[in-house]
Amino acid sequence: MAEMDETIKEFLVESYENLDRIDSEFIQLEERPGDRELLASIFRTIHTIKGTCGFLGMQKLESVAHVGENLLSKLRDGKLTMDETISEALLGMVDAVREMLGHIEQEGSEGNGDYSALIAALTALNEGHRSTVAVKPQAASAPREDSEAARKESHVSDSNIRVDVQLLDKLMNLVGELVLARNQLLQHSGEDQDPMIAATTQRLDLVTTELQEGVMKTRMQPIGGIWSKFPRVVRDLAKLTQKEVALEMTGEHTELDRTIIEAIKDPLTHVIRNCVDHGIELPADRQSAGKPRQGTIRLCAYHEGGQVIIEIIDDGRGVHPEKVKAKALERGLITADQAARMSERELVNLIFLPGFSTAAAVSNLSGRGVGMDVVKTNVEKIGGTVDVQSTVGKGTTLKLKIPLTLAIIPGLIITTSGDRYAIPQVSLLELLRLEAEEAATKIESVRGVPVYRLRGRLLPLVHLGTELGTERGGIPKDKPASIVVLQAEGRPFGLVVDEINDAEEIVVKPLSKQLKNLEVYAGATIMGDGHVALILDVLGLAQHSRVLTEMKETHGAGARADDKSEAGDRSSLLLCRIGEGGRMAIPLSSVARLEEFTADKLEHAGGRETVQYRGRIMPLVRLSDAFGEAGSPGDGPVQVVVYGQGEHTLGVVVEQILDILEEHVALQKGVGRSGTLGAAILQGKVTELLDLESIAREYLPVGAGV
């Protein structure tokens, strides 16, 4: 029973309901033999059962229902008149159907009953041979005596009831309250020494957790509900685009909270449309590429680590990174420098940028002004993520990770300016703690924007107190700092808070109308002690603090080269000190990473300074030597700007990293020395712009072009 197919279960429930109605209709029919409406209703029911049986491959049941249906249609059309023999035969058919349904429910098959006599009798009646059916159909008598089986057969229908969705929502709310009360009790029971209370609290804790899971389950719906319309979507769009596409679906029974199902309906439809429209090639193209004419789109859903994964896999042409790059450049979504530094995977993920659409001609089905960015936004809105992987010529896999529910989520509780806030854990990457001493030195500033070097990468920091306006003066220098590393739209940033408290299951409650448009909050929750805590909206916070846009500019992936025409060349520069007092700016777009090495890590090989970096030997160039500035070869750690990737990296040693600038550079060529691009006035000082490429050409082995 437990593994019984959902479709069959539904079929059984529905059929039992219908058969019960038929029984009473037959009785009414005996009183009013000619009633067309009654006959039509009975006919429809049997017709439905027959149709579903055919669909489910239950031939025996289908054949019995079929002859019954034929007979009923003649009665309905007035070609035959109802009499006792016919009525008896039809009731026999209904009983036979009921019996087979019982077998299906209990054994999963239609049983071994022989209904040929019944079928023959019904057929004969249908053809008007009254005489041959003087005998009462045999099969009819058997199930009638078997009243016990008749009791059992209503098993499935008894175990299902219809419930108002609003009632479920209310139950969910109440469970939320209970979870809060439980949390509150748990917090206080620790203080109480009474073993009785401790034991009861523990039990309450367990029961609450189970109840929460149970109620959550009632709100779960199989994802198949929204998939069911996809075959039609695919068929229609394939026709329109003259393609041949098959749709395969697995895991349609995977269940999700109904609010989430609603939220992913449109994004999924859009993705499917995209697959047909942009992914799958024309049959002729497929054939010449050595692929079957018919393309395949596979939809899979499964549970993994408390999340639901939905994969949409097509075997189409794949996303071509170069084409994506060209398109993104053409639309001004990224700059050439950024594009050059991006990996294939990063390039493919550019399709999620707003304003991106790969279709040369937007077809009327997939276009509609919605891009993949909307898919991404919608999925992220419910705490999910989207990732795309693609092999050119082989196909594309789109992976959606979706949380199971929205109502109760794991949260991290933090304190800032004396107030507690909850942060949804889905966006959490890691937690860092810097002691006061470290905080003072390791938190650096890039034109007033605090950053922290997290494993060599600059992590922009956001001071929550400043952001919320509850504190002034930015990150305090003399106190230890707690950093919550979060990600928004795939970009990490560090949230500096006063204290990291605890991880807790939180019940998300919406904010009232007066507060809804505060982007930094996702809602509120009630803490164990009964106080209200606001839930931070990570995406909103990132936008509010402009971390997102800023990072887009420095890291490229999301950059819009805004107002290029009027603003001139605005570029990000790394400002360094070389030698004693020389200033040099390095275009940030050509910098792979910033590293710091202690003096003892430096080794000499082939007469050059090198350092072991990621399992390889990275040659170092001291800019002070290269440009003949007086260097300071002391024993302190060296600051290294890493250029290039993979095998061919070059470490450029500078004395100090001063700042990161975002400026219009009025570059004057021919002013600087060789090895520079020229010079410009930056922060009021003449600063040379390092030409990293020419330095690399000079110092890297021949042929190791990067």
Added chain:
Amino acid sequence: MSMQQYCTFTVDGTLFGVDVHEIQEVIRYQEMTRVPLSASVVSGLINLRGQIVTAIDMRTRLSMPPRAEGQKPMNVVLRTEDGAVSLLVDEIGDVIQVDETSFEEAPPTLESGSRDLLKGVYKLERQLLLVLDSRKALPENNH
């Protein structure tokens, strides 16, 4: 003659009233969680038996001077389509029945800001009762 009941309260010495049907309950001062970045009229969030209620400070709303230090406001919790919202007031008065005939529109000379929030005025024997239009008393959003 139609009689209407009003729940009364004072804000900075002025007597206000709200139709009793609009009121869910009246409770004493509750601890609040402030909402940074919100409009100044939003004092904070209250936990009302598991329901999260936004508290609107009527003194700020009516552009009146702030409460004296240590003076704790009371909560007049209104039932709205959007859930409960609390009005923070100075003191709670009686529920009073008023005579419809003593009603008058708010005087046009009243400062326009607070005039918009009023449905009108009842001339009670000893003083005036300013009837709040609870819908308008709640800011639509925080900007």
